[in-house]
Amino acid sequence: MRDESRDKAADKGLLASLRVGDTLALEQAIDLFGGYVAAVIRHTLGSQARNEDCEELVSDVFVALWQAAGSLSPESRLKPWLAVVARNKALNWARAQGQAQKSAEAAQSLVSPAGDAGPYAESAIERISRDGLIIRALETLDEESRELMIGHYLKERSIKELSEATGHSQSSIKSRLFRSRKVVRTYLQQEGYA
Amino acid sequence: MMEGQTDNTYPTTPGATGAKAGLEKLMEEMKMDTLLALEPIAIDTEKVKELAFRRILAIPEDLGHHNAPQGRRSRPMPRRSPTRRLDPTRRKMPYPRMLVAACIVVGSLFVGTAAYAIGSALMVGNNPLDWREKSSYYGYSVPNLDQFNVPIGQTLESDGASVTLDAIAIDDNLVKAFLTYRFNEPIEAYLTEEARSLYADRPDDSGFRWMAMEVVGAPSIDLGGLVLSPSIFPGGQTNLKDTDSYFADDEYRVYKTSVQYLIPEMLPDQLDVTVKISPTEGYYVLKPAVSEPLTFAATIDKGSAAQYTVAFEPGIYEFDIEGVTWKLDLKKFAKTPFGTLICYDTHNDEGLVEETRFIGRGDLRFFDQDGNSYHGISPGSANSGRLMVTFFSDLPESATSLSFCPPIKQPATHDRSYPVTDIGVKMPVTPTRGFYLRDYRIEYTPEGFVQTIVSQPYGFTDIKVDITELPPEAIEFQGTDKLYQVSFDGMSGDFQNDAGDIAPQELLGLQLSDFDPYDPATNLFTQKVRYYSAGEDTLRRIPGIRVRYSEWDVGEDYRYDFAQAKTLTFG
Numbered sequence: 001m002r003d004e005s006r007d008k009a010a011d012k013g014l015l016a017s018l019r020v021g022d023t024l025a026l027e028q029a030i031d032l033f034g035g036y037v038a039a040v041i042r043h044t045l046g047s048q049a050r051n052e053d054c055e056e057l058v059s060d061v062f063v064a065l066w067q068a069a070g071s072l073s074p075e076s077r078l079k080p081w082l083a084v085v086a087r088n089k090a091l092n093w094a095r096a097q098g099q100a101q102k103s104a105e106a107a108q109s110l111v112s113p114a115g116d117a118g119p120y121a122e123s124a125i126e127r128i129s130r131d132g133l134i135i136r137a138l139e140t141l142d143e144e145s146r147e148l149m150i151g152h153y154l155k156e157r158s159i160k161e162l163s164e165a166t167g168h169s170q171s172s173i174k175s176r177l178f179r180s181r182k183v184v185r186t187y188l189q190q191e192g193y194a
Numbered sequence: 195m196m197e198g199q200t201d202n203t204y205p206t207t208p209g210a211t212g213a214k215a216g217l218e219k220l221m222e223e224m225k226m227d228t229l230l231a232l233e234p235i236a237i238d239t240e241k242v243k244e245l246a247f248r249r250i251l252a253i254p255e256d257l258g259h260h261n262a263p264q265g266r267r268s269r270p271m272p273r274r275s276p277t278r279r280l281d282p283t284r285r286k287m288p289y290p291r292m293l294v295a296a297c298i299v300v301g302s303l304f305v306g307t308a309a310y311a312i313g314s315a316l317m318v319g320n321n322p323l324d325w326r327e328k329s330s331y332y333g334y335s336v337p338n339l340d341q342f343n344v345p346i347g348q349t350l351e352s353d354g355a356s357v358t359l360d361a362i363a364i365d366d367n368l369v370k371a372f373l374t375y376r377f378n379e380p381i382e383a384y385l386t387e388e389a390r391s392l393y394a395d396r397p398d399d400s401g402f403r404w405m406a407m408e409v410v411g412a413p414s415i416d417l418g419g420l421v422l423s424p425s426i427f428p429g430g431q432t433n434l435k436d437t438d439s440y441f442a443d444d445e446y447r448v449y450k451t452s453v454q455y456l457i458p459e460m461l462p463d464q465l466d467v468t469v470k471i472s473p474t475e476g477y478y479v480l481k482p483a484v485s486e487p488l489t490f491a492a493t494i495d496k497g498s499a500a501q502y503t504v505a506f507e508p509g510i511y512e513f514d515i516e517g518v519t520w521k522l523d524l525k526k527f528a529k530t531p532f533g534t535l536i537c538y539d540t541h542n543d544e545g546l547v548e549e550t551r552f553i554g555r556g557d558l559r560f561f562d563q564d565g566n567s568y569h570g571i572s573p574g575s576a577n578s579g580r581l582m583v584t585f586f587s588d589l590p591e592s593a594t595s596l597s598f599c600p601p602i603k604q605p606a607t608h609d610r611s612y613p614v615t616d617i618g619v620k621m622p623v624t625p626t627r628g629f630y631l632r633d634y635r636i637e638y639t640p641e642g643f644v645q646t647i648v649s650q651p652y653g654f655t656d657i658k659v660d661i662t663e664l665p666p667e668a669i670e671f672q673g674t675d676k677l678y679q680v681s682f683d684g685m686s687g688d689f690q691n692d693a694g695d696i697a698p699q700e701l702l703g704l705q706l707s708d709f710d711p712y713d714p715a716t717n718l719f720t721q722k723v724r725y726y727s728a729g730e731d732t733l734r735r736i737p738g739i740r741v742r743y744s745e746w747d748v749g750e751d752y753r754y755d756f757a758q759a760k761t762l763t764f765g
Binding site for chain 2 (some may be wrong): 017024025026027028030031032033034035036038039040042043054055056058059062063066079080083084087134149152153154155156177178181182184185
């Protein structure tokens, strides 16, 4: 919790500095998150990108951060934002390299069944649904966690609504959902989804 | 069962209301979980910064054309209006008069007697924001200068030491004298106990070098009537760096050092050269090593010595700073094997400088042909008046040109806080300068706790001016969800305020602060604050401590006006 609040405050300070054109804040962001952004890009692209490409993509991500800082919410968390942008930059780069299909597979490999060459968005969900995997995965959870997962993901209830309904704090709800996702992910992996 | 939930059934068929979207969301968040769990990998962050800043700062091609290596995509650098600021809103800010010199308040850092170190403060680097380790001029320049040195080998005796003028290196632009002191006793014997304790904790042998500098002082050089001295312009001494020197023995008796001066005018080849060492005295000197003036005299044929500097034609360069012409009279610009020196006259009075928002003497920004930036300083007496000598030590061999452009000052107030637990984290105070946290420790003692913070500054042009006071009130104790903001009344000595579960009086009953001055050998400030009331149990309840770094008033933000850059090409 302490690290969380500290990171949040640090993000807020960095964003505030970036918004006023503080170049050193960008340097600090690169110092803090450069290695992480590189990890996301490497995770997304695998070995198809050289180190030089990786470095350029990392720089692209931080240029994007610089350009977007003014429009980001002051409460935005940098790491998730950078993760998404890094992944998208990597995918765009891969597409530009004419390897869209391959990169898409690599990028979406988290829950894609091994050998599934179809687009992830359809095939994975369809297969998970068709095979009832999601049901079995959810059934491995305790009752309260399962109800939270169903409420949030399948019945589209917001964190706030769930918080009000259960009496738990919103951060507690988020934590429970995070842990539940981990359980579900592990189950799906055991069932053949890489 | 959750309140408001009517059953425990759930849609499982894609296409059912919300189901597919929900599954997609779940999958996406699981992917994010994976991404967020990734561990950072090693990356060349400096290269990333360079790539990013070339785009963001729109460095003109003639200042930083990026030649992409073969097989690597080349990045076009976008051009934009040179008058455009990174943040357009800043232009609208009212410009406050400079009320005081730059003042930085850095929590948990005390500078105090750093003044002596100021003369040696030197900022150089491939990044204008970097503060780099300096090189040892004596040590590394001797091999490079062997072919240029005129051996002298004269030795003179004094009460406490014998001094040998080993050699003089001289050409049209620079003179450098190499000296060896052989003290009769270890260097500590010449200094007061206070000085010995002051330097005792320095790393390596830098403390001994600082002691020697106290004892030795800076020699002056007379070139046929042209006196070059630390106290007289022109010239610009660079002797007051402990890294200019070293001890050649383990007993700290044999001390080698050097002094150098720019030569501001053309001199005849045949020169009577005098190197004068004045008696050593000073607050920390217990007994002088040199009690009477020592004067070395030699006649040198400058014409027969190899030219070891690359000089540039003097000239007057003009910049338009918001409608006002600002002149830079380049007196001397010499690239040498051990550094590059520039001597110039701003030709502007202080009022004009202030009104035009020019940041002032000594703050030009220098770039080589690759866009690498160099920021040097040679403060001290050479800064007096309008003339300025700046010294760079690590201009690389690959540099074929040097461009300079004026930074435009902008008003700013900065106040930032950083946790002090992340060693190595950069803590900007302004967009151009701040500190790296190099060490942070809390020690528990029977009396209370002792906090030590070691920071490394970057981006400062003149520490003596910039950091005038470093009070303790900026320390913040981070509670569970609130900060313990401790304020300190300098008049009454009372600590005041705060919020949280732990009363401040539990923390701070008595405060004593020890501080080392800035150490140029390591580029570090070290501050130790002793809080003699809080015990370990109390402190354990505080989840974090952080330091507030703030700066105000003087408009230390600035941008570079690349459009007006002037370029000097090396011969």
